[in-house]
Amino acid sequence: MNNYLRLLPVAVACTVSAATAAELEEILVTAEFRPTSLLQQPTSTSVVTQEDIRQRAAQHLEDILNLAPNVNFAGGTSRARFFQIRGIGERSQYQEPLNASIGLIVDGVDFSGLGTAGTLFDVEQVEVLRGPQGTLHGANALAGLINVRTAAPENEPALAVEGTLGNYNTWSTGIVGTGPLVKDSLLYRVAVQEYRSDGYIENDYLSRDDTNRRDETSVRGKLRWLTSDSATLDITAFYLDADNGFDAFSLDNTRHTLSDQPGHDRQESTALALDWQQSLNAFDLEATLTLAASDTEYSYDEDWSFVGIAPGWEYSSFDQYLRDRDSSSAQLRLLSNDSSRLLGGRSDWVAGVYYLGDREDLHRRYTYLDGDFYSRYDTDTYAAFGQMDTRLAENLSLLTGLRVERRNTDYSDSNAVASDPGKTLWGGRVTLEYTVSDGHMLYGGLSRGYRANGVNAGILASMEAFEDPAIITQLERVQTFDEESLLNYEVGYKGLLLDGSMSLRLAAFYMDRRDQQVKGSLVIQREDNSTTFLDHVSNAAEGTNYGLELEMDWRATESLSLYTHLGLLETEFKDYVNASGTDLSGREQAHAPGYQYAAGARYDLGGGFYARLDLEGKDDFYFSDRHDLQAPAFDLLHLRLGYASGNWSVALWGRNLTDEDYFVRGFGSFGNDPRKEYVTEPYLQYGEPRTFGVYGRYSF
Structure with a gap:
């Protein structure tokens, strides 16, 4: 796409007079200990609102x-399950347990590593906090946190229905109801959605176009009990059933597959969250309790082909991972109020304790195993944390926070591997905030995040399966891995310009990673020419990630709104030799594009009609740290034409209108095509092609 198109919203903005501009609405970030204005939060955060979600026809x-x-995600699944912030984050999970680097919280429930839960129906806003959240969330948020907050119950009765029809046999229907069960005291909200799509793959061998389908049901119920003027109890119940197919890779690197045993990417989750908030004389109290159970299936046709494709060369293999995770969490926070601030009323404080327990059982069925594989991975996390926000002078504040966390793990499996590593970890932050004038703020600070240590159980279980000394040496290098720490240095500016019509947020950061955990895979060829992979985590000595983030939102006139978001990122390994003996020192880290941008404009045409144009793109990036295959740079164009009046809203929408080919996952270190005698070649998973449809919503 022409590079000038990327700058179109900015160019248009520069020609619009600010004299007719309207002020932007305030946005609150709810992931912090206290709801905080986005422009007063001294860290780099993006907030995607419900309006943005609807305008992009986002599911x-x-x-x-x-x-x-500087936010990316990895394919290799039916939905993006793994996320990367500033170049840090997981890209896949197979047999090994996962310690997440990016936290995913949905209405207070921890779904880290289970990104399929990130559906967006009736979501109020999505908050992306970049940088380590060592004080706020701990070990699951080494590089950042994604907080999904759904819409709250309302005191006035309301009912809305909506639906979408699109190409690839895509459709969805949803209903939302809210109102009082007891006026001004007990409020409810219920949201139900069904989403279906055949997906974007055609299986030529089976003559089917739905082997990579999406079949998702979400149900959410909320109660808000206003027990008194000073106390509130929120109860959220959540159910997700994602019965998706997984048939994404083609031997010919097209959207046409040849699998005779297409896989699945399923997740069924139920969750319950209770949040009690009470204002007392001495302080405010918040207590939360969450329970969640997720049953997942991830399976695929390993040979991506059928019996008979190349007699004498072919193999046939199917791999299935059935993983059940039960989790519970409890948290108690005490927050200062007007009567309990410290240092003469100049210091607000938060203190609390936290517990998270995960119980994860894996059942793996695999063609090349003598018998089914079973493992159990139990994790108990105990934490104590505190934070103080102190006004040092009229325009100068100091924020300090500390979290100490004890993480105990217990792993055992059917290969007689057992391990129970435990570790005490800590994180924190020190930030100075300077208010230049009303609506303008500068900040600078240091934050520390951490990620737990562990063992590579699959490596330990394979030690006796090989006799080749070279292979044994490779395995011995990666039997265990150490914890990782991350220091993030950041300075930034946030402010309102042009009489409050433009919001500008700018951050520069430098991240110093110590004992950096790196996902790798040893590639070992079997006697029948097929390939086995032994996934593992190892430590690079050091790594650096640094860059810039810019976000501009401008309500240029009553009719025209524009935005430009830009991320620049440089990453590098230092002193890192991988398990295959390759020195990666100086190379860029995986899933860390050098630039990312999004820009767009919405124009109200009058009479309820509007048009919205969005452009977005990324630089090329490495898919993995163990091979050199890269995702090419790409640019995508999205458009929406709509009408809204009274209770009605209808729109035509299209994404990736130029039908650009781009890729979300890639392998480059093995061959899988028996027709070519398994020559090593790249294999790529395509991103979403051109999609379009019609949307309608009616509110009663």
């Missing part, structure tokens, strides 16, 4: 994350 987090600078 899942993967449809909106390109709006956030």
